[in-house]
Amino acid sequence: MGDSELLPPGVIVVTGASRGLGRGLVEHLLGLGRPVIAVARRFPEDDGAAAPDPTRLIQVEADLSSTDGIEAALAAIRAGLGSRPLAALVNGAGRITPIGPLAGHSSDDLLAAFTLAAVAPARLSTALADRLVPGGRVLNLSTRSAHATFPGLSLYCLSKHALRSVTRSLQLELPATVGVADLIPGEVDTAMQADLRAPDPADFPLASFFRANEVNLIPTDVAVAFLAWVLLATPLDSFRREQPWYVYDPADQPQWLPEGVAFTYSEP
Ligand SMILES: NC(=O)c1ccc[n+]([C@@H]2O[C@H](COP(=O)([O-])OP(=O)(O)OC[C@H]3O[C@@H](n4cnc5c(N)ncnc54)[C@H](OP(=O)(O)O)[C@@H]3O)[C@@H](O)[C@H]2O)c1
Structure with a gap:
């Protein structure tokens, strides 16, 4: 890819950064x-x-997933930023x-899911926009x-539907100098996929699909x-498109796939 960087200089805040996609992105950025x-609840011991x-x-x-936690994160992010620009x-x-x-x-499960997936992105984005x-x-x-909505994934689906709406509100309401987008990373080989394979299919029939789909997971x-x-x-005007960026979109793949890497992961 050779990140020909169009994003201006400045600090990048990444939530969900202790493992999986967030951690991978942080390592790439560093x-x-x-x-x-x-930001995460807990980082592995050796990271410090x-x-x-x-x-x-x-x-x-x-x-x-709690409003107190969001406000604590915001205070720590502001302190960490100091006078540095946020990119x-x-x-x-x-x-x-x-x-x-x-x-x-x-109700507590519902609120926690909404808070993590939608309230936190809404609050962090609006509070840090300036x-x-x-x-x-x-x-x-x-x-x-x-x-789409899948049986047994009600909390995840309803809270991510809300995030979609958060993205659209931010696109419509934040200053035009700021770009907002959402991105679907596909079925990626992280702990989240292990959580989807783990349940007994008698309780969660889609577990069978996720077990069979392990061969298709994107590294x-x-x-x-x-x-x-x-x-x-x-470019900023491309970045802030209305529809989410989609990893399986073949038109984009030649632009971002690392040299020598083929995209062989089928869209479920
Ligand atoms: N993997 C996939 O196939 C896939 C597909 C579509 C979308 N996504 C999306 O991609 C994102 C990253 O997923 P992933 O697969 O990388 O998941 P992951 O490996 O399970 O990592 C999730 C990250 O979120 C953090 N997190 C979870 N609960 C939190 C909380 N209450 N407060 C703060 N941080 C919390 C975790 O850290 P702590 O547990 O330490 O807090 C961890 O760093 C998610 O938004 C997911 O919905 C993933």
Whole structure:
């Protein structure tokens, strides 16, 4: 890809950065020399030792499924930014569990799912918008479950549908100097997919689909290459398109696939 970077200089905030796509993106950004503020509930023990320089990486531990956690994260992000410019916010934190029918979920489960998937991106984006440099970007990690509803995935689907609406509101309401988009990374080989394979198919019939689909999973580094290209290398007016960026879109693949890598992962 060779991230020919069109994103202006500045700090990039990434939520959901302790593992999976978020962690992969943070490592990619650090490799490019981009300063990062990473957010998750807990980071692996050895991370602090690997990246002690706070001008490169600040790790914020906060629970984005509670409003108190969101406000704590915001305070820590602002403190971490100091006077530095903010180039982008990537709302990546997500959770597929608890899996099961809507009837089995408590009001607290519903609120936590909404808060993590939709309230946190809405609040972080709007509260940090005035820190974004001209040409700065907000990128929300979406899913096919923001557009379709699947049995047993009620919490995930309803909360990601809400995130889709958050993205559209931000596109319509944030200043024109800021780009907002959402992105569907596809079926990626992360802990989230393991959570989808784990249940007994008697309780969650789609577990059989996710078990069979393991052979089609996109490696995290390939999905991260797509994410990084969309975030860093697309022109602002292309970036902020109404429909989500979609990893399976063959028209885009020649632009972001790393050299020598073929995209052999079938669209489910
Ligand atoms: N993998 C896929 O196939 C796939 C497909 C479509 C969309 N996506 C989307 O891509 C994003 C990343 O998914 P992934 O596959 O990388 O998942 P993952 O490996 O399970 O990572 C999820 C990240 O979110 C963080 N997180 C979860 N709950 C949180 C909370 N309450 N507060 C703060 N952070 C929290 C986790 O850290 P802690 O647990 O330490 O807090 C972790 O860093 C998600 O938004 C997901 O919906 C993934």
